[in-house]
Amino acid sequence: MNQEKIGKFIAKCRKDKHMTQQELAEKLGVSDRTVGNWENGRNMPDLSLFKPLCKEFNISLNDLMSGEIVEEKEYQEKLEENIINTIDYTNTKIKNHNNFIGLILIIFGVLISITAVAIFPSESSWGSIYSVFGVIISLIGISKFTKRLTYPKRLICNFGYFIIFILILMIIDYIGVVNIHQAPRFSLIKVSGENVIYYDTPFYDVIRCNVNKDNETFRVIKNQKYDKDKIDDFCK
Secondary structure (H helix, E strand, C coil): CCHHHHHHHHHHHHHHCCCCHHHHHHHHCCCHHHHHHHHCCCCCCCHHHHHHHHHHHCCCHHHHHHCCCCCHHHHHHHHHHHHHHHHHHHHHHHHHHHHHHHHHHHHHHHHHHHHHHHHCCCCCHHHHHHHHHHHHHHHHHHHHHCCCCCHHHHHHHHHHHHHHHHHHHHHHHHHHHHHHCCCCCCCCEEEECCCEEEEECCCCEEEEECCCCCCCEEEEECCCCCCHHHHHHHHC
16 A cells, blocks of 8 residues: 555545545544654554544555555456555564564563563572573564564574574573672583582583682683582682
8 A cells, every 4th residue: 555645635535525634633532643644644644533534535455555536447457456554564563563572572571681680699590590581581582583483494493593592591691600600590500519510501511619618719620520529629
């Protein structure tokens, strides 16, 4: 549908009926600014307003969607064209709506993850819980963008995004362990000894010696097997 052409046609019909934008707006239950946006081609009337508009102007739906009075000999051809255009317009509107919702969810999810890392202490499990929750929220947003892809492609995109986001969080966590000397947030197992805490994460282990003392140290090592009864030996 030609949005600008339809807008000019609405303006012409309104003027032919000697109506102001405010009067038309009141009859349709919208604002005069909304009517102005229609007539300037910025927006299209909602589909639910097509019939009331046609009733006010005493025109057919075919006339409104064509942006002109359709002659009888062209009526069927224009009708078919307008049906196809209306379907395309509706699909585009749905797609844009999904993309907008998806973008909001992605931003919201990322903000949750960043906020969780910034606010909660590294020792608190709430930080990792909220971070993963943020990943899930943003993943729902990504699924809105990939909705029109085939199922295999959609699965690959969504799964890839999830893995990349988790890896980024773990890299940030690793940087915090190495540079800031904080406990890892995403440890799978935490074992405490007399003066040591052993953190087992998916990609590396962290040994925290002399816990909460002036000479406290953090050491990152490769993943390895350990004996819980000899955990204190790591700090000797």
